[in-house]
Amino acid sequence: MIFARAVGEVWESAFVTSTADxxxxxxxxxxxxxxxxxxxxxxxxxxxxxxxxxxxxxxxxPRTRGVVRAHADLDLPEVAxxxxxxxHEHRLAGxxxxxxxxxxxxxxxxxxxxxxxxxxxxxxxxxxRVNNWDLVDASAERILGGWLFDRPRDPVYELAADDDLWRRxxxxxTTFGFIRRGDASTTLEVAESVLGDRRDLTQKATGWMxxxxxxxxxxxxxxxxxxxxxxxxxxxALSYACEHLTAEERAGYRAMx
Numbered sequence: 001m002i003f004a005r006a007v008g009e010v011w012e013s014a015f016v017t018s019t020a021d022x023x024x025x026x027x028x029x030x031x032x033x034x035x036x037x038x039x040x041x042x043x044x045x046x047x048x049x050x051x052x053x054x055x056x057x058x059x060x061x062p063r064t065r066g067v068v069r070a071h072a073d074l075d076l077p078e079v080a081x082x083x084x085x086x087x088h089e090h091r092l093a094g095x096x097x098x099x100x101x102x103x104x105x106x107x108x109x110x111x112x113x114x115x116x117x118x119x120x121x122x123x124x125x126x127x128x129r130v131n132n133w134d135l136v137d138a139s140a141e142r143i144l145g146g147w148l149f150d151r152p153r154d155p156v157y158e159l160a161a162d163d164d165l166w167r168r169x170x171x172x173x174t175t176f177g178f179i180r181r182g183d184a185s186t187t188l189e190v191a192e193s194v195l196g197d198r199r200d201l202t203q204k205a206t207g208w209m210x211x212x213x214x215x216x217x218x219x220x221x222x223x224x225x226x227x228x229x230x231x232x233x234x235x236x237a238l239s240y241a242c243e244h245l246t247a248e249e250r251a252g253y254r255a256m257x
Contacts, residue, residue: 017074019078020074020079023071023082027090030059039056043132056088079120099139105117115147117143144177149178156174172205172206184217187213192225192229195229195232195234206237222245230257
């Protein structure tokens with residue numbers, strides 16, 4: 001943040017780094033109790049549901065992004081404070097700060113900072129702090145997908161092999177960053193490796209990424225994958241993957257199950 005102060009008759013600008021508490025206060029100011037109840041229900045926070053125990057204060061994503069724009073200068077230790085919070089919107093804000101800083105590092109060609117942020121993010125994933133689908137989807141593609149595109153992709157395969165729901169989704173969504181740059185190879189490999197995972201959020205992510213391969217890279221890569229694997233795919237993954245195919249093609253692949 002930039003503040004101005006008077007020094008004698010001269011005004012100077014002073015850079016003051018934001019803190020996690022600044023972000024929390026700003027989010028509290030735009031929170032809404034009714035939205036908190038609705039968001040908790042939408043993100044399945046009840047007993048036995050995928051978001052069990054997650055806490056919402058009721059801040060919609062556009063308002064969270066507005067807060068992040070004003071506090072994008074957070075140091076990584078302050079971001080860690082946000083990610084260690086039980087409050088969902090705090091964690092989302094922290095991840096959006098990381099995305100902003102990673103994008104800036106990429107534009108500046110600052111590989112040292114990019115590596116630092118990517119490593120920091122991967123540690124958060126392994127510690128279980130990127131732990132709902134919106135948190136994954138807002139960050140994995142941009143950070144790991146950006147960093148690993150032209151580097152060894154071992155972390156993606158390791159995350160895909162992990163049975164943890166969120167780590168596996170991070171692996172799948174990371175490949176969206178590769179797809180956007182014309183490379184579907186890792187997506188196809190990861191999708192094949194998780195075909196047996198029938199959890200709804202894995203099914204949806206797998207089908208979504210396969211659909212994007214067909215839309216953005218090569219339709220033949222998608223149909224070739226389906227020719228080989230449709231019989232083993234879950235209904236949801238297959239439905240998502242086939243969404244932009246013809247009715248005749250969709251029916252044909254469904255009949256293979």
